[in-house]
Amino acid sequence: MPEERTVLLSLKGLRKTFDTQEAVSGIDLDVYAGEFLTLLGPSGCGKTTTLRIIAGLEMPTAGTVHLDGQDITHLAPERRQVNTVFQNYALFPHMNVYKNIAYGLTMRGAPKAEIQEKVEVMLDLVQLTGYEKRMPSQLSGGQRQRVAIARSLVLSPKLLLLDEPLGALDLQLRRNMQQELKRMQQRLGITFIYITHDQEEALTMSDRIALMREGRFVQLDTPKGLYEQPQTAFAASFIGATNLITATAQAVKDDEVLLDIAGFDVPCFDSDWITPGETLLLSLRAERLHLSCEPVNTACWVRGDLVESHYAGGERSSTIRVPDGQLLRARATTEGEREPTLGSAVYCWWNKDVGVLVRDDREGA
Amino acid sequence: MKKNAPWANVYMAVILLLLYLPILVVVLFSFNSNPGRTANFQFEGFSLQWYQDLFNPITGYGAPLRSSLIIALWSVLLSAVLGTLGAIGLVRRPVRKSLMGRGAAALMTMGEQVSVLPIMIPEIILGIALLALFTLLGLPFGMVTLVLSHVVFCVPYIYITVKGRLASLDPGLEEAARDLGATPLKVLTTITLPLAMPAVISGCLLAFAMSMDDFVISFFVNGPHSNTLPLKIYSSVKVGVPPHVNALCTVMLAAVFLVVGFSQLYQANAARRHRAHEKRDERERKAVEGRA
Numbered sequence: 037m038p039e040e041r042t043v044l045l046s047l048k049g050l051r052k053t054f055d056t057q058e059a060v061s062g063i064d065l066d067v068y069a070g071e072f073l074t075l076l077g078p079s080g081c082g083k084t085t086t087l088r089i090i091a092g093l094e095m096p097t098a099g100t101v102h103l104d105g106q107d108i109t110h111l112a113p114e115r116r117q118v119n120t121v122f123q124n125y126a127l128f129p130h131m132n133v134y135k136n137i138a139y140g141l142t143m144r145g146a147p148k149a150e151i152q153e154k155v156e157v158m159l160d161l162v163q164l165t166g167y168e169k170r171m172p173s174q175l176s177g178g179q180r181q182r183v184a185i186a187r188s189l190v191l192s193p194k195l196l197l198l199d200e201p202l203g204a205l206d207l208q209l210r211r212n213m214q215q216e217l218k219r220m221q222q223r224l225g226i227t228f229i230y231i232t233h234d235q236e237e238a239l240t241m242s243d244r245i246a247l248m249r250e251g252r253f254v255q256l257d258t259p260k261g262l263y264e265q266p267q268t269a270f271a272a273s274f275i276g277a278t279n280l281i282t283a284t285a286q287a288v289k290d291d292e293v294l295l296d297i298a299g300f301d302v303p304c305f306d307s308d309w310i311t312p313g314e315t316l317l318l319s320l321r322a323e324r325l326h327l328s329c330e331p332v333n334t335a336c337w338v339r340g341d342l343v344e345s346h347y348a349g350g351e352r353s354s355t356i357r358v359p360d361g362q363l364l365r366a367r368a369t370t371e372g373e374r375e376p377t378l379g380s381a382v383y384c385w386w387n388k389d390v391g392v393l394v395r396d397d398r399e400g401a
Numbered sequence: 402m403k404k405n406a407p408w409a410n411v412y413m414a415v416i417l418l419l420l421y422l423p424i425l426v427v428v429l430f431s432f433n434s435n436p437g438r439t440a441n442f443q444f445e446g447f448s449l450q451w452y453q454d455l456f457n458p459i460t461g462y463g464a465p466l467r468s469s470l471i472i473a474l475w476s477v478l479l480s481a482v483l484g485t486l487g488a489i490g491l492v493r494r495p496v497r498k499s500l501m502g503r504g505a506a507a508l509m510t511m512g513e514q515v516s517v518l519p520i521m522i523p524e525i526i527l528g529i530a531l532l533a534l535f536t537l538l539g540l541p542f543g544m545v546t547l548v549l550s551h552v553v554f555c556v557p558y559i560y561i562t563v564k565g566r567l568a569s570l571d572p573g574l575e576e577a578a579r580d581l582g583a584t585p586l587k588v589l590t591t592i593t594l595p596l597a598m599p600a601v602i603s604g605c606l607l608a609f610a611m612s613m614d615d616f617v618i619s620f621f622v623n624g625p626h627s628n629t630l631p632l633k634i635y636s637s638v639k640v641g642v643p644p645h646v647n648a649l650c651t652v653m654l655a656a657v658f659l660v661v662g663f664s665q666l667y668q669a670n671a672a673r674r675h676r677a678h679e680k681r682d683e684r685e686r687k688a689v690e691g692r693a
Contacts, residue, residue: 093576113579126577130595139591140581187581 041068044227045090045195050099052085052251059085060096061251067195067229072221074230076238077248078274083231084123086248087197090229091120104194114143119188120197124204125180127172133159133183134168140191158186161220178209185217189224198230202237214241235275239263247271263321269394272319279320279364283393285310293393298360300338304391316393324390325366327354327376328383337385340364342376356384424654431647451648460645465633472544472629473612476551477605483552484559485601487516489593492567493575517557527554528621535622543624550622551612558611559604566600567593606660613653 045067052060060082067073075083088094090101092113100109108116119140127136137158141151159165162182172180181201188196201217202210218241221228232238238245239259247254247262247270255262255271266272269280283295283302293310295302295318304318326332327342343363344355354376356364364384376382434448454460491513519527531550540546574596578588594601616631623632637646 091580093580112584113576114582114584118580120577120580122573122577124571124573126571126573128574128578128592139578139583143578143582143584143587191581 041071043067044069044071044104045229046100046102047086047090048100048102050086050089050101051097052082052089052094053097058251060089063099063251063253065246065253065256067227069227070225072218072228072230072241072243074232074238074242074245075248076232076235076245076274077254079233081248082251083248084199085251087120087199087229087231090195091118091197092116093120117194118197119191119193119195120199121184121188121201123199123201125172125184127180127183127187129172131172132168133164133170133172133175136172136183137187137190139187144191154190158190161189162186177205178213181205181213185220189220189226192224193226195227195229198228200231200233202232210237217241239275247274264390265392266319266394268397269317269319270397272317272392272394273398277322277365277367279322279325280317280394280396280398281320281362281364283316283318285312285314285316287312295393297338298340298358298362300358302338302391303335303388304393305389310393315396317396319392319394320364320386321390322353322365322367323351324386325364325368326385327356327366327368328385329374329376329380330383332383332385334385334387336388336391337383338364339381339383342378342380342382345376345378354382356382358384427647427650428654430644431651433644433647436644451645452652454645455648455652460637462630462633462649465628465630468544468547468627469613469630472547472551473609475548476555476612477608479548479552480555480559480608481601481605484556484604485563485594485597487556488560488563488567489589489597491516492564493572493593516560519554520557520561524554524615524617528618531618532621541624542622543627546622546624547619547627547629550618551615554615554618555608555612558608559601562600562604562607563597566597570596610657610660 043066045065047063047065050060050063050065051058063082063086075086077083085094089096092108092111092115096109100107102108103116103118128139131139134155137155138151141154146154155168156165159168162185164179164182164186167175167179172183175183181204185201198217202213205213214237217228230238230241239262242259244256244258245262246256249270255267257265262271262275266275266278272278273280281297283297283304286294286296286301288294288310291305291308292303293305295304295316297318302318310316331337338358340356340358342354343357346353351367351369354366354368356366358364366384429444431451432447432449433444434446434450435443436450455462491509528550531546531553535542535546535549540549570593574592575588578592579585583591614631615629616635619629619632620635623629634646634649637643
């Protein structure tokens with residue numbers, strides 16, 4: 037993305053309280069024009085409420101919403117240049133596909149000819165030409181979903197909000213629609229704010245991901261940044277499979293910290309916020325761990341017993357128990373490997389820059 | 402259940418007999434050629450004489466039928482507007498109940514309860530109350546008071562059916578319409594009302610039947626120059642049951658059965674269409690899975 041980016045949507049200090057429950061507790065966010073931003077989080081983390089505030093379907097308890105520099109916090113939903121694709125599609129059951137897609141244009145009072153032209157373009161875009169006369173009840177899930185998208189896109193909104201649009205589709209269809217949506221977004225250049233609780237979907241589709249938890253942003257980052265450099269244990273464990281290993285900081289020097297993991301001295305980067313003696317978690321992605329039967333000439337390693345090993349074609353997943361009882365999971369390619377023996381001692385090593393230290397903020401911690 | 406089947410069948414037969422025997426008698430005797438007013442309990446022969454009599458100006462059913470229809474149409478029309486708007490107002494209120502003050506929320510709940518009360522209040526009380534009210538207001542008794550009274554007991558039927566329909570509608574549809582640029586008024590006319598229409602119509606049919614059939618309340622608020630069909634029937638049976646009343650009852654019965662049968666057929670059709678779609682959806686889902 038270019039350096040000079042224009043901010044399309046700006047949320048400041050957004051809060052929303054229902055009765056006594058705080059659904060959104062202070063969100064600041066700038067969304068850039070043309071961006072694909074995903075709100076990711078477990079159910080009940082406030083992502084849908086945030087989306088509904090942007091759409092105008094919910095009034096925030098505090099904070100402001102700016103679209104294109106204009107304050108739209110209290111603007112009625114019909115007067116915002118923002119459209120939404122709802123989770124259950126919300127197609128009008130008493131209107132056929134054509135009328136559903138034409139609805140927004142009809143409300144704007146567009147001339148008949150223009151409506152027809154635009155609807156036809158949309159039908160072509162979502163590959164539903166010939167389905168104009170069908171009623172929503174006569175469509176499959178995937179088709180309904182495409183009508184819902186066409187119905188919003190036909191208004192050429194500045195911003196399209198999508199609330200788990202693929203949630204109700206089966207896996208195969210979901211994969212296809214993910215690619216289709218991403219292509220559509222790039223072709224039309226419309227800014228997308230996308231909600232999902234599927235981390236894989238978020239990683240493959242987004243320019244940036246806002247990971248949410250209990251009404252707050254845990255981390256706002258690129259997919260790569262979120263995966264490679266999680267800032268908290270929650271972020272590390274929510275995205276992808278990871279090992280969170282308990283480690284004690286022994287000494288901090290320069291940009292390095294010396295950790296004690298089950299009696300092994302392991303160096304790690306990223307040290308300016310750590311005090312010696314502190315107990316931390318080291319996040320190590322399973323696929324970044326390497327196994328070896330002989331000692332390795334590298335700084336970061338631990339030794340343990342191989343307690344579990346599963347051959348899965350291209351890769352093998354192994355579980356190693358280190359002396360203090362912690363279990364490490366490793367996923368390595370099986371290419372040229374020697375069959376490891378269960379119960380034997382193995383060396384588990386990794387490159388110093390793949391380990392990320394985080395504080396424990398998980399449930400019950 | 403299977404074990405007790407014979408007893409269950411006997412029980413069913415007795416219930417049905419008790420329910421329908423009186424009606425059967427009326428239908429049967431509407432074709433009885435015995436002209437006796439009080440002692441026509443002997444079936445003498447088949448005749449359509451009494452049906453012919455209904456159209457005879459001497460029996461005088463024309464005017465009451467016309468006023469009954471006019472009253473029913475007006476009261477249903479007014480009730481449809483009042484009941485539908487009331488239901489929309491209460492189901493689709495702009496503010497969540499939980500966000501209102503406790504007093505306002507309690508008032509709202511009370512409003513919901515009170516609005517269906519006329520169905521539960523004994524008709525005789527409603528009749529006397531309306532009589533007192535109209536006297537107090539100095540309204541001349543006649544068509545106007547009849548229509549107003551019928552509106553009172555018709556509104557709840559429409560209100561209840563429409564409210565049920567609205568409650569089962571996805572509020573997301575109205576939000577989607579707003580999102581696509583419809584003002585609240587446009588949402589009402591293009592989304593809410595069309596979707597509520599089946600319930601409005603079925604509520605209207607029910608209310609129409611109730612209005613055509615009402616005797617007690619009409620009895621109290623009727624004027625010297627108006628007469629409804631039930632009131633006319635009542636006055637004709639003061640001295641025995643004239644045979645043409647049997648014929649009239651049979652005609653009304655047939656009309657009711659037609660309406661009910663039609664609505665049942667319509668619902669059954671809708672259900673069948675729905676099932677067909679579901680089956681098709683299932684097939685497509687399987688096809689998708691097959692490809693995967």
